[in-house]
Amino acid sequence: MDYIPNILFAAILILGIGYFTKNIKRLTRNIKLGKAVDTSNNKSERWQNMARIALGQSKMVRRPIAGILHIIVYVGFVIINIEVLEIIIDGLFGTHRIGTTVLPESVYGFLIGSFEILAVLVLITVVIFWLRRNVIKLKRFLSAEMKGWPKSDGNIILYFEVVLMCLFLVMNATDISFQNMASGNIISKFIAPWFNGFSPEALHIIERTAWWLHIIGILIFLNYLYFSKHLHILLAFPNTYLGSVEPKGKFNNLEAVTNEVKLMMDPNADPFAAPAEGTEDEVPEKFGASDVMDLDQVQLLNAYTCTECGRCTSACPANLTGKKLSPRKIMMDTRDRLEEVGKNIDANKGEFKDDGKQLLGDYITNEELWACTTCNACVEECPVSINPLSIILDMRRYLVMEQSAAPMELNTMMTNIENNGAPWPYNQMDRLNWKDD
Amino acid sequence: MSEQLKVPTMAEFMAEGKQPEILFWVGSAGSYDDRAKKITKAFVKILNKAKVDFAVLGTEESNTGDLAKRAGNEFLFQMQAMMNIEVLNAYDIKRIVTCDPHSYNCLKNEYPSLGGKYEVIHHTQYIKELFNNGRLAVTGDTYKGKRITFHDPCYLGRANSEYDAPRDVLKKTNANLVEMKRHKSTALCCGAGGAQMFKEPEKGDMDINILRTQDALETQPDIIATGCPYCNTMMSDGVKFNEKEESIKVLDIAELIANS
CATH class of the missing domain: 1.10.1060 (Fumarate Reductase Iron-sulfur Protein; Chain B, domain 2)
Known part of the structure; x- marks a missing residue:
């Protein structure tokens, strides 16, 4: 019976990743409906573009406020997801915080501590983003094409982020052994007292619930991407690689x-020449x-x-x-x-x-x-x-x-x-x- | 213009069995548009002053096809391009200078794959080169201390990442260069590009050149400097719209240098 959670976890993981893969295949098929383009030239410049523009977010800071806020969420997203690795290993093998056994306590504490700080920064940033979209009413979020689904889509992503970050912090705050370790709980130690009245059993249930919801939430988020504008978190990389390496003024010659x-x-040339053999049926x-x-x-x-x-x-x-x-x-x-x-x-x-x-x-x-x-x-x-x-x-x-x-x-x-x-x-x-x- | 301009043609060079240093691509606006012709002449004046051995194609030059391409007529563009390439290659042209950023972009980027491979430079880049080589120098104080704001042409700036040459040249006049809030890569188009020059704008709140002129007026300039005949027309119209043509001049960099 002990294996039920592991099997359940594996099933959810396979389901989540499987459905995502299916949609990525659909996306690839749709893109291939377009004409092929030769992008085999300038490889090193292309890699540089990807490193600079996608990984390094160089163009984001053309608008400094939005740019810096975005970098916080981006860095938070990338780094906090290291934690997902631990969750997956724990989930599959029934361990608890495998990181504490394989890493020195100080290293583990440093990692989780960084995640916690980033989680708070992401929370603050997401609130500002929400205000920019819904209260400050920036002109570029109010255009005609931003009514309906595109507007909801933008907000749903922000709510997702809030829920995921809160679950992560609650999960840490209600983890008695982690709190007792007193390393890396730099933020969650201030949240832990909110749960003082709970019995250890109740705390354990809350911690487990937050843990499960966190990983399920991430899998839902992953699968939400295909239906959302948020695909850019993956596609920005191939897109900046495949983007033009020519001067912007150069338009292709057909x-x-x-x-x-x-x-x-x-x-x-003979203007009355018959088309070459075999090409008669070709649609020009x-x-x-x-x-x-x-x-x-x-x-x-x-x-x-x-x-x-x-x-x-x-x-x-x-x-x-x-x-x-x-x-x-x-x-x-x-x-x-x-x-x-x-x-x-x-x-x-x-x-x-x-x-x-x-x-x-x-x-x-x-x-x-x-x-x-x-x-x-x-x-x-x-x-x-x-x-x-x-x-x-x-x-x-x-x-x-x-x-x-x-x-x-x-x-x-x-x-x-x-x-x-x-x-x-x-x-x-x-x-x-x-x-x- | 009082002084006689020397404008030799390629045919004349050919007849003498000589090659010029550089071909001056005048472009359609520079050949026929009354305002742009003044820019053409100012640039020739600079070339004469710097004793540049240049030539024009004259009646053998035809429209680059750039306008047609941007309007979507790839056929017409390629026909124009191939005709021009035939002429340019027959004269064995190596280096081309032009006052029109649209011709510059088209000749430099879009002719090579059709068989026309030349070194193409914009006149602001060439003037800078003449300064650097010591062939040209600003002698007078015509523009010293004047507030000049430079409007980046899209096809020189964003399209080909040349933001410095026009500014470097303007600095030679000892003018007081002031930047608009939108400049260099964030510069706003004058509204003429993409063949808009030749049609009425679509329905909207205002014309693009009026908005761009506002940008320029905010800097309280004495002169709005341009590097493109079409930008010059659009900005001149914008200044007239604001009834400022008495106090603010719209001049091409070639004119500024020719007068200084």
């Missing part, structure tokens, strides 16, 4: 277009993007990585002057549509069935796309190397090259370039007239 333009400009590649499958895998990973902080939107010149465009919404729409496509595939035995919808029009409007100045402020601001601009550009490409749906003035401008090599209707032969004006 290869399919290059091939056609070369053919067009080749004086020896769509220019630009109207749905998530037309985007590339990095763009789709970007969408899952976005934590909806809104730094991009708060720096966007179009958004700042009241236009509909919000780079954050571009990312949120892309993820929502990708999830919709993923569910469609799940419901139709692994095959996508046309649902009469697409990213363009049903999620992102032309008005949003045409408001972009391509200024790269959103790309510069993103703390995890997301590029909303590349999605905007790909969708503009679809509008212009597949639908000829550019605003009229832009069509005029482009016709001028085509006819006389300048955006205005001036004669090419007058191009040097300025010198004699």
